[in-house]
Amino acid sequence: FSRLDLIEGIGEAIKKDFEKENITTTSSLAELPYENLKSILESNNRSIALCHFPETWAIQAKYLQHKDWFNLLKLQ
Numbered sequence: 843f844s845r846l847d848l849i850e851g852i853g854e855a856i857k858k859d860f861e862k863e864n865i866t867t868t869s870s871l872a873e874l875p876y877e878n879l880k881s882i883l884e885s886n887n888r889s890i891a892l893c894h895f896p897e898t899w900a901i902q903a904k905y906l907q908h909k910d911w912f913n914l915l916k917l918q
Contacts, residue, residue: 846871849902850918851894859886872903 844867846852846860863882865871871879876897883890890896898917905914 844868845906846903848906848914849899851896852899856883856886856888856893859883859888868903868906872900872907874900876900 846857846866846868847854849868849871852860859882860866860871865874865882879896879899880890883893883896902914902917905911905917
């Protein structure tokens with residue numbers, strides 16, 4: 843599943859930042875440690891404080907992988 847834009851807080855700009863790091867699918871995001879995600883955001887001058895709960899992005903990606911729409915929407 844490759845719809846990273848279904849994750850709350852990931853828009854086109856952050857999606858492009860991830861693409862530079864070869865993170866293009868929910869499975870690659872689901873396996874990304876939070877510290878790495880934080881580093882990617884910071885290196886692209888994205889403030890963690892302005893993002894919509896990036897600490898949940900890997901969890902949301904896992905829900906998307908399993909098409910668990912109920913828990914995805916509940917978490918969002």
